[in-house]
Amino acid sequence: PEGVPATFTEHAKLMYDLMVLAFQTDQTRVITFMTGREFGGRTYREIGIPDGHHGLTHHQYKPDKIEKVIKINIYQAQHLAYFLEKLRATPDGDGSLLDHSMILYGSSLSDGNLHLHDNLPIALFGGANGQIKGGRHLSYPLDTPMPNLLLTMLDMAGVKIDKLGNSTGRLNISA
Numbered sequence: 001p002e003g004v005p006a007t008f009t010e011h012a013k014l015m016y017d018l019m020v021l022a023f024q025t026d027q028t029r030v031i032t033f034m035t036g037r038e039f040g041g042r043t044y045r046e047i048g049i050p051d052g053h054h055g056l057t058h059h060q061y062k063p064d065k066i067e068k069v070i071k072i073n074i075y076q077a078q079h080l081a082y083f084l085e086k087l088r089a090t091p092d093g094d095g096s097l098l099d100h101s102m103i104l105y106g107s108s109l110s111d112g113n114l115h116l117h118d119n120l121p122i123a124l125f126g127g128a129n130g131q132i133k134g135g136r137h138l139s140y141p142l143d144t145p146m147p148n149l150l151l152t153m154l155d156m157a158g159v160k161i162d163k164l165g166n167s168t169g170r171l172n173i174s175a
Contacts, residue, residue: 007046016083023097035076047075057112101126128156
């Protein structure tokens, strides 16, 4: 296709399919994908939301706007589930691509209305070659810097560095 597909579904599935293919063919070990551009005006007419996503995140605590943001978040999470299922269903050595991956999903803001960047809504998927046990909810002190998780993930990927940004240490996320 020429350019970015018109709907989020077409765009997300195309990108997720390409990511699976890139991992499967060992073209790369690292991929980043921003599902919603910062300050983006993307609308989600395919789920009945003609308003721009970014503007809705500045909801001023109005229930109708919050409801739309929740609907968009669920919609995006459904597409992430599509990606994770494709990784799970793709054989890779003694397991699947998902077993051998670390997929970090979330947002850089916990409250777009106030631009809060603590207590972030993030999830980590995959087994990291047996280094991560799934099905758990891990909680850390409120002031734990996000780079602590990123530093831990780098360790698991074999990249050993002492510090990343404002990191203060590593997190215990091992199996």
